[in-house]
Amino acid sequence: MDLRFTPEELAFRDEVRAFFAANLPPSICTKLVEGKRLTKDDIVTWQRILNKKGWAVANWPVEWGGTGWSPVQQYIFQEQLQLTPAPQPLGFGVTMVGPVIIAFGSQAQKKRHLPAIANLDVWWCQGFSEPGAGSDLASLRTAAKREGDHYVVNGQKTWTTLAQHADWIFCLVRTDPQAKKQEGISFLLIDMKTPGITVRPIITIEGGHEVNEVFFDDVKVPCENLVGQENRGWDYAKYLLGRERTGIARVGLSKERVRRIKELAGMERAGDKPLIEDERFREKLAALEVELKALEMTQLRVVAAERHRTDNKPDPASSILKIKGSEIQQATTELLLEVVGPYAIPFQPEHEDDERWNEPPVGPEWAGPIAPTYFNWRKTSIYGGSNEIQKNIIAKAILGL
């Protein structure tokens, strides 16, 4: 056992850091530090910078532009992204549909889609959830009926993150209504410009437009857009959902938030001294840091174990990382809320479509996004398999209950 990174790994970390320092546009970094929303442009700009360097799809096989890094290097790269902080390459493409196409797609699909994902020429969104199919995803009803050389898709997806920016959507659709529910599902790639698709915004509690409903009304999708085999989509979806082991806990993001908490608590006063000198506050922060350190160690153990794995099966340990990671992220947003105190109350618009958006901030200039982030971050224990569902997975897969 050895906790230290090797000299090569340390040199790698320094290389990543130096590249980020030299190439990440400061305005993007500042938005992330302050908890503000990134625009589509910000995300595209940064991913293209990474892609030019050959780092946008670090986790992919080398032949499709991947880096061939070891799991530890992948981890270091992820952590540096979160610590800097820099935007993550767009997950829907890079960690979701990309790997599925690589593993199960046709050669033509790979050629067509993979380079565009790497360079974010094409923005993907994830069409899994439906109004009636959330935790019970396999009960989805959006239907794809084969008619000659295309499918006709009818139904509705919901909670589709950033569909308003998307060029393409990858969907789970029902192709065999007679089969057992997991066995009649296929994985379909759909161009968002196809006639019959309507996107409607869902505004989340803090006021942001992050998710959408997507409606399909007789949407014609060429059969060549089917990934792998018909009615095997559930397997591909499981592959997708369980694959991401590093990064899921977002340890780097929580570390960056802790840094921010310390910075702001040094500026805010409680009584006659800065809040950061208040004993009760310090103890709470220390307790959070202990939890975060434990999570980091757990994550490193999972990363290190990766070397010995030969299969590509989902690791139930990723459920532990998801649960603990979301809880700690949420705890950081609670502490930030505590730091800002009564100045959490004013609502400060961030969007240009709000008539007040360019008014000077009310109270401390950093206060605006803090309450919205707290509200919004409740999502992390709901999406991607809720924490209750993750516990069901652990109970079954690890404990055999």
Add this chain to the structure above:
Amino acid sequence: MDFDLSEEQRLLKESLERLTAERYAFEQRRTYGRSREGWSRELWAQYAELGLLGLPFAERYGGSSGGPVETMIAMEAFGRALALEPYLATVVLGGGFLRHAGSAEQCAALIPKIAGGSLTAAFAHTERHSRYDLADIETRAVRDGSGWVLDGEKGIVLHGDSADQLIVTARTAGGRRDRDGIGVFIVDGASEGVSRRGYPTQDGLRAAEISFAQVRVGPEGVLGEPEAALPLVERVVDEAIAALCAEAVGAMAAMHELTVEYLKTRRQFGREIGSFQILQHRAVDMLIALEQARSMAMFATMMAAEENAAERRNALSAAKVQIGRSGKFVGQQAVQLHGGIGMTMEYKLGHYFKRVTMIDTIFGDADHHLRELARRGVSGAPG
């Protein structure tokens, strides 16, 4: 010992519930919130008609001589309805200062108008760095003949953008954070030198940043002792905390009901999600948190009029701790058990969650009051 409501109190509760059921559906609330002032003048007039705006005032000023229990009943109903009107600011805070320190002339001039619905008030107290310390005041009041001149900046004045009268705290002597040397003044919102910047709050209400530049206040605008009014401020704030506790309980109870209802109707895996034991237990934990909060809101109500200031302060701090903690748990779990739906602006639940979260940051969050309890408990110091 008796936790029952009197016949009259029961009637008050019922008439409030009827009113809010008729006039505070989610869609209606949205319409009120979009209006210029962010609340409904028309409903305000109905509150006056029902006697709600005169609840705590003496009959000779048009009130009905109610006590903290009546305020609790009203605030709980407003919490359930997610009411947007400036009841806390006008009746509880503004009215509180007048009840406890208003001269006969001040009361006669203002209370009948409050009770009649023609006058609203707001409490301009918090400053940029004062956080939850009631004595941390830099705004200055300097004597000028028989009157005073006010200079300074106040923030997060709840409903301060539309208030006719502002109740302003200012330092008349001593240094910032001294307990002595604080005065309370009534300032007409239209006075020269008052400028306000109104804005919406996270929970859909309104507040304002207000600056006072050489604002002149006559002798008739002084409330209580101009150099020793902190105990008055504490007393009124304690009543406001009791009222906020009741409001939070109303909101929590509504969140709990919505959640239990959802567990019974939402189906996944071929059955109601309420059939999963983990979710049943979670809903039970929410109920326990709610009942603990309700108990402390009642405690706060019964202690709000306590003459012994040290006991009263401790009681109200304890209540605020419980409300803050229960509110956080109930709110977070209500969202969690709703899944994605709980995260949306279109659904009522999230608005309760936001309101309860913001209530924690008004007049001291749970941690602030824990610190206060620990400090006062150990040193036995007053205040």
